Amino acid sequence: MTDSTKWANTEDGSFKRQVSSFRDTISSSHAIFKPAKNRYWLYVSLACPWAHRTLITRALKGLTSVIGVSVVHWNMDTKGWRFLPYEENAGSGESSKSNGPFGYTGIPCSPNSGPTAGIANDSTRVGVDGTIEHNYHYKRISDLYYKANPDYNARFTVPVLWDLETETIVNNESSEIIRIFNSGVFDEFADQQVRRIDLLPKDLEPKIDEINSWVYNSINNGVYKTGFAESQQVYEKEVVNVFEHLQKLEHMLQVNYDSAVSKYGEKEAVSKLFLLNEQLTEADLRLYPTIVRFDPVYVQHFKCNLSTIRDGFKMIDLWLRNLYWNIDAFRETTSFEHIKLHYTRSHPRINPLGITPLGPIPAILPL
Template sequence: MSKQWAQSGTGEFKRQVSSFRETISATHPIYKPAKGRYWLYVSLACPWAHRTIITRALKGLTSVIGVSVVHWHLDEKGWRFLPADSISGKDTTDHFSFSGGIKGSELDVSHPSGDIPSDSKRLNIDANVEPNCGFNRLREFYLKSNPDYSARFTVPVLWDLETKTIVNNESADIIRILNSGVFDEFVEDKEYLANKRELVPKQLEAEIDDFNTWVYDGINNGVYKAGFSENQAVYEREVTNVFNNLDKVEAILKKKHSDLESKHGKGNEKAILSEYFTVGNQLTEADVRFYTTIVRFDPVYVQHFKCNFNTIRDGYPFIHLWLRNLYWNYDAFKLTTNFDHIKLHYTRSHPRINPLGLTPLGPKPDIMNL
């Protein structure tokens, strides 16, 4: 999500098209599945990157594919990693572990360059020194892969440690790669092996693709089209479209909840929630992709992107229940959601929208209990 916004002559937001679109398979001439060969570089603030680490966890791949986290602050040079001299002798690299969430420490990040905002010293920063190439900036991976690369330096990045190049930087592709089963032979997670969670089951694939298409345009990317618009008429059109599409999802989930009440009984909330998902009666990719926008909606998009017709918690009871079910009942969602990174990134990295860089304290709590 590194400075992905671009404005047309009409003040409309245009998203950059991803440049690296390779896949990983046993038949690929270069990128074959292997344990420890591939690495994800992500921002905990970015909804597109967030998709990939949720999928990585759901598919039992935390011991197969490494992950490193950039600092939440995005400046004119793009995403950066923690400098090596900020560690004070502590190893904060999250190589493979996930059981306790993405590891973080109280870090002393003040240093002579002043490259990181001074007040971040007091924050619990879940970011890493880059462990593989010693790079300071995400852009170095792009230029290593293609010295002539001239577009923006976005997360997520799926990196091949063997060829030292970017395999893919499109989140929709990456989560399909992770879900494809090509890494199953290396999985040690007993819970995953017992359940073999399939996020894009064949019988639901067409419905998932359809849901993803209109949700992406109207909600995932819709909040950006509203928030980065530089024309009042464009903003009004886009923010209205966001809420029209939220209304559509709310109606889907309301009917789903009613059907599940008829099936399990109104008082059997545990059974209802076990099948309460956007597509079908199981957790799928559609839920992963929708979640990363909705979990950011009340803390960021309502105020920062002016998507303030309503909040999720006050205006969309069935989406709100769906959100809390994922967050509180599935560690892959809860332990990869960092509200500090989310709120600080948006409010401190977009000076055209928020020139003073003030970060609102609300809403409280960041997410309500189930």
């Protein structure tokens, strides 16, 4: 399948996600993929929640000068993800591999996306709509997949973790990429100014895995199963399931918040509000990209409109704002413009006129 705007649905109208194809790792004992600075490259979409988690991890682990990044255009057309044209942008500074905090000329990430009436789907604003493909000057993500495997015949997804030495894909499964980044294999090259953080402490790993399992199935992927449902019966089942599990999260965070208030007082409790043990873990990281997109796109675009997060889930909203406003890696990798433009312009079956709603304003509330 070469049409990346398609999704796989079963006969009853249920959405089924494609399984990732490249599942290797990086380690000093690996026969091929060994840790090194400037050997690996990350290809992402700022709109995609799966890619977003890899960008956040890369920043949290101090790897922005170790692993480069190229960003696809927010509009996914019938041929899939594309980059800005190299020929038009080669002399603009955009060809540099080291500009900006994420290895590219900074894409504005702000709590407001603004009007989009003058932005065309083929817009090529340098450092705003995306970047060029820095390494081979390819036009599309699909070119990378075919370079890695000429016989590749599935969807061309992001993120992609690429090895510049062997010129192939190491991994395209986001949950595994973030564990590679967190594993410590790049620590000797990492920015020493970034505070050391372990997102997967051994003592919490079983609990993190347990939370990740139901969050993925019922929330991360649940919003997609809701939005891409092709029957009323399937839609209603999936949307109810999403909100039941949001309520489960709300209860967890309420317990954690009450505990933090009793220990630190209300003023300090917000900064301690995480899913586990008053510390940031992979469980928070994997939940955040879905929740930060919920009110701006999933409520209307995927019909997850039983409630907004800000109006119906006080603790989840407080948790979200704590991550966004208090931890730079979350805020600085969140582009509401890419998020809103991608979903509303790239799914013509859901939104055939491609109209992008102005709200909510602001896309995230102040803390």
